[in-house]
Amino acid sequence: MSARCQQSPVLAGSATLTALGALVLYLAKPSGYGKYSENLMPAAVRLPARAAWFLQELPSFAVPAGILAWQPSSLLGPPATVLLGLFCAHYFHRWILNHKTTRTFVYSVLTRGRPFPVVFLFRGFVFCLGNGFLQGYYLAYCAEYPAEWYTDIRFSLGVFLFILGMGINIHSDYILRQLRKPGEIIYRIPQGGLFTYVSGANFLGEIIEWIGYALASWSLPALAFAFFSLCFLGLRAFHHHRFYLKMFDDYPKSRRALIPFIF
Ligand code: NDX
Numbered sequence: 374m375s376a377r378c379q380q381s382p383v384l385a386g387s388a389t390l391t392a393l394g395a396l397v398l399y400l401a402k403p404s405g406y407g408k409y410s411e412n413l414m415p416a417a418v419r420l421p422a423r424a425a426w427f428l429q430e431l432p433s434f435a436v437p438a439g440i441l442a443w444q445p446s447s448l449l450g451p452p453a454t455v456l457l458g459l460f461c462a463h464y465f466h467r468w469i470l471n472h473k474t475t476r477t478f479v480y481s482v483l484t485r486g487r488p489f490p491v492v493f494l495f496r497g498f499v500f501c502l503g504n505g506f507l508q509g510y511y512l513a514y515c516a517e518y519p520a521e522w523y524t525d526i527r528f529s530l531g532v533f534l535f536i537l538g539m540g541i542n543i544h545s546d547y548i549l550r551q552l553r554k555p556g557e558i559i560y561r562i563p564q565g566g567l568f569t570y571v572s573g574a575n576f577l578g579e580i581i582e583w584i585g586y587a588l589a590s591w592s593l594p595a596l597a598f599a600f601f602s603l604c605f606l607g608l609r610a611f612h613h614h615r616f617y618l619k620m621f622d623d624y625p626k627s628r629r630a631l632i633p634f635i636f
Contacts, residue, residue: 378515383594386507390597393500394604403612404605406493407486408560417490425489426467429497434464436505440513452518452528456590459535460508463582466543485553504598511594531589534581541567541578549575562621569625570633572617573610577631580606607631 405413420428438461441454522528544566552561567574583599614630629636 375514380515383507383511383515386503387593387597390504390507390594390601394597394601397601397604397608401608403609404493406489408613408616410487410490414490414492417492419488419490420494422484422486422489425491425494425497426484426486429494430464430467430501432498432502433467433505434461436502437461437464437509437512440509444513450516450518452522453512453516455532456516456586457509457512459532459586459589460512463539464505466539485550485555485557487558507594508598511592512590516590516592527591528589531585531587534585535589536585538578538580538582538585542575542582543578545575545578560620562617562624567633569628571610571629571631572614573606573631576606576610580631 403409403413405417410417410419419425437457441457441461545563545568548563548566548568552563553559563572563574567577571577580599580603583595583602587595587599610631614628617624
């Protein structure tokens with residue numbers, strides 16, 4: 374643990390994430406972007422989805438990447454460097470890059486989502502700034518891992534889940550993108566991959582990712598973020614499922630909201 378580690382911002386940040394997750398469940402309403410944008414935010418000022426996702430996810434990548442680049446290599450031990458690298462990799466993809474064959478794709482450039490309310494963009498930006506700082510600060514200044522952490526089952530299993538979840542998330546977001554031609558904003562029934570079993574396949578992948586990250590880093594901030602993701606994306610999967618059942622008479626009856634065969 375570095376002399377620069379202050380426990381209070383770590384505890385406050387983790388408590389805030391946990392409280393936000395609980396608030397999401399308490400409100401039980403979908404966030405008013407995407408499918409719910411027109412109903413819940415009819416008069417909102419909006420930005421194109423691509424610009425909105427680019428701007429709001431920027432700090433999630435830039436802050437931890439800046440912390441990673443700024444540290445003398447002696448301060449950040451190898452496990453913390455790998456963990457912070459994984460966090461940056463997720464947001465590098467989300468923010469900017471999804472490398473496929475010889476072309477470079479940009480999630481925010483590729484998204485075919487509907488315009489995004491600016492008020493949510495602002496809140497999303499603040500969220501990403503706070504969370505990026507919390508995870509980066511903790512790993513850079515507070516985390517201490519023994520030399521044998523690489524061979525610890527928590528690290529190996531956690532990294533495995535992280536990579537598995539990221540694969541599911543990227544593949545599922547790809548399936549969703551293919552449902553629309555450029556310029557369309559209609560909804561179709563997603564098919565294939567884990568969408569065969571659940572309506573929120575992209576969310577399931579992302580939740581697995583952050584549970585894996587929490588396991589591998591064995592830290593309070595990562596656990597709090599996994600909890601938030603579970604609440605926020607779990608509820609969003611539930612609302613998407615209900616939306617599809619209302620919208621499509623032929624929606625597959627055996628499909629669940631988030632957990633195959635169960636929920
Ligand atoms: N960004 C995480 N709450 C969020 C921004 C908004 O990364 O104040 C949480 C994140 C933030 C939110 C963030 C936190 C909570 C905030 C909220 C704003 C208000 C809220 C701050 C930071 C708040 C309280 C009050 C509690 C404080 O037109 P469209 O857009 O629907 O098109 C969609 C399309 N699509 C389809 N196309 C054709 N046919 C269909 N059937 C389709 N279904 C969907 O696919 C989109 O273009 C695209 C994906 O849509 P959707 O709805 O499946 O996913 P989406 O929610 O847009 O997430 C996109 C990806 C996904 O991989 C997800 O896992 C990840 O981002 N994500 C998203 C949100 C949070 C998060 C990850 C996390 O917590 N880890």
